[in-house]
Amino acid sequence: xxxxxxxxxxxxxxxxxxxxxxxxxxxxxxxxxxxxxxxxxxxxxxxxxxxxxxxxxxxxxxxxxxxxxxxxxxxxxxxxxxxxxxxxxxxxxxxxxxxxxxxxxxxxxxxxxxxxx
Amino acid sequence: xxxxxxxxxxxxxxxxxxxxxxxxxxxxxxxxxxxxxxxxxxxxxxxxxxxxxxxxxxxxxxxxxxxxxxxxxxxxxxxxxxxxxxxxxxxxxxxxxxxxxxxxxxxxxxxxxxxxx
DNA sequence: TTGACATATATAGATTATCTATATAAAATG
DNA sequence: CATTTTATATAGATAATCTATATATGTCAA
Numbered sequence: 001x002x003x004x005x006x007x008x009x010x011x012x013x014x015x016x017x018x019x020x021x022x023x024x025x026x027x028x029x030x031x032x033x034x035x036x037x038x039x040x041x042x043x044x045x046x047x048x049x050x051x052x053x054x055x056x057x058x059x060x061x062x063x064x065x066x067x068x069x070x071x072x073x074x075x076x077x078x079x080x081x082x083x084x085x086x087x088x089x090x091x092x093x094x095x096x097x098x099x100x101x102x103x104x105x106x107x108x109x110x111x112x113x114x115x116x117x
Numbered sequence: 118x119x120x121x122x123x124x125x126x127x128x129x130x131x132x133x134x135x136x137x138x139x140x141x142x143x144x145x146x147x148x149x150x151x152x153x154x155x156x157x158x159x160x161x162x163x164x165x166x167x168x169x170x171x172x173x174x175x176x177x178x179x180x181x182x183x184x185x186x187x188x189x190x191x192x193x194x195x196x197x198x199x200x201x202x203x204x205x206x207x208x209x210x211x212x213x214x215x216x217x218x219x220x221x222x223x224x225x226x227x228x229x230x231x232x233x234x
Numbered sequence: 235t236t237g238a239c240a241t242a243t244a245t246a247g248a249t250t251a252t253c254t255a256t257a258t259a260a261a262a263t264g
Numbered sequence: 265c266a267t268t269t270t271a272t273a274t275a276g277a278t279a280a281t282c283t284a285t286a287t288a289t290g291t292c293a294a
Contacts, residue, residue, distance in 0.1 A: 004127050004208075005127075006126045007127035007128065007215045009123045009126035009127060010121050010124035011219055014219075014223070015222050015223070018222055018223055018225075022225075034222065037221060038221060039218065041215065041218035042218060091121075092223060094121055095223065097158060098158065099216050099220075101156065101159060102131075104155060105132050105135055105136075105151065105159075106132070106135055106209060106212065108139075108154070
């Protein structure tokens with residue numbers, strides 16, 4: 001199923017921070033890993049990702065470094081800072097509250113229907 | 118907790134359609150009911166709601182009518198059409214898939230962490 | 235070995251769903 | 265009678281995506 005892009009808004013940054021909590025990654029890798037873990041629900045665009053990474057680095061949430069693996073081309077790796085970890089915690093809590101609230105509305109049973117005025 | 122507004126994107130229309138599934142409502146009432154049911158997580162702005170209602174009506178998802186209750190002022194009520202009901206079903210399914218995918222990423226245990234390259 | 239495709243990063247400009255601010259008017263409240 | 269709340273409406277700003285485009289390296293098949 002193709003989900004509406006607009007739903008992504010606001011959670012993309014959280015997802016990126018979460019990936020980096022597990023270990024340093026480079027941009028293109030994040031796109032691949034995110035697609036794989038979400039069963040292709042998230043097909044993050046390069047044009048979306050890179051500006052977000054630049055912004056997060058500018059705000060001190062991430063730090064980047066060039067690294068060239070043996071027999072691989074050089075890539076730009078990103079590392080989650082302590083500040084970034086705190087942002088991840090905050091955003092995860094927001095996500096939980098947000099989904100709880102939406103589900104409370106959406107999963108309301110028709111039996112509890114208010115009387116029509 | 119004040120959740121980031123950007124998270125709302127994409128789900129507002131679904132929430133509105135859901136309210137109308139239970140019975141006809143007028144705009145201002147939707148704002149109140151949504152706040153109440155979400156424990157004030159959703160404080161939908163009038164300036165957000167009314168343009169959405171106009172758009173949904175233009176697209177045939179809703180129908181509106183003026184109605185004056187005994188001893189009340191006249192209000193503009195909205196009714197969910199069959200087309201609107203189908204949209205609600207589609208959007209609810211999208212919501213389920215989207216949250217499932219986000220949670221799959223966010224709730225990944227650190228124990229399953231990939232080896233750092 | 236060359237041309238096409240995949241990998242990898244980057245940015246400008248468009249799109250879209252919110253927001254704020256503002257307007258109007260009726261009804262309630264003090 | 266003045267202020268606040270209820271109720272609807274729209275213009276313009278903001279913000280997070282998107283598409284399109286650019287550049288360069290590495291891989292693979294013809």
